[in-house]
Amino acid sequence: MRKVVLSLLVGCFINFLAFGQTDSLGIKKEGENYFVMHKVIAGQTLYSLSRRYGTSVTDIKNKNAELANGLQVGQTILIPYNKPVNEANPTSASTHVVKTGETLFSISRQYNVNVEDIKKLNGLTSNELSIGQTLKISVAAAQVNKEVTPVVNKTEEVMKKEVIAPAEEKIKEAAPRAVAKVDTAKTAEEIVKKDPADAYDAKPFEEVIEEGQAELIIEDESSTKFLALHKTAEVGTVIKVKNRMNNLTVYVRVVGEIPNTTDNENIIIKINKRAYDQLKALDTRFLVELSYFK
16 A cells, blocks of 8 residues: 555656646556656657657657657657656655755755755745755756766866967967067267277277367257257267266267357357256356267
8 A cells, every 4th residue: 555655656746846847747657667648739749759758759659559640739648758766756865954054055066956956855935044954955966967067077178178278379379589688778978988999890980079168059849859060070970068067968969060150150069958958057158078989
């Protein structure tokens, strides 16, 4: 008698929880075999039904001779259900006693199941737990999640190997090559003081020292460069200018010749506003000492 009751309860659980759709009418047992009584609805095929109930199209046809004329909407057929009862039955579960500090989330991680699976199996309507409370944990759900995990990890490995690694290699290939570092901080003084014989095979430069007056050039638009006019130095010559009043120096580049006029008779160099400010002169004309090579 107890076995009969247990068999009926198992059938009810399978019907309600495993096949809780309106087109599944119930479970029929023939000998040791179980069959799902299914009412066909629009859009269903033998293939979709075989996938749904875990059987084959051939087994469904063999059990239902009327399917020789095709599957019809509204038709009731028997579908073989050959899974072991303890695998389909959610009551095949382990139990867990809630301890201090545990939550549904931490318990779900411990058994590798979803929070919603635990709540449904235990009839919970919220996430609240009590210390000492006994929870049922679905073994079947835990097994499914365990089998899915390695697939995800394998996918991640493939992504790393086939996508990320080649991308990293392309980045390395596109990376700019090392360029020799150039010391841009080298001052004009270092250039001027460099022994000309090291850079030229011809006759060494001759150093020229001059003393006289410098004058500020009146510009329409100020320049950011240090520029000068000189009577005899060639355009492009770099000249060291020292203010005799405070010994401040600046290096200027000759960009032209001083006009030969009476006003410029005692002027040896004219400098622009940028160079003038660097020397901190008090007057527009002031004494300087020049040194350069020619």
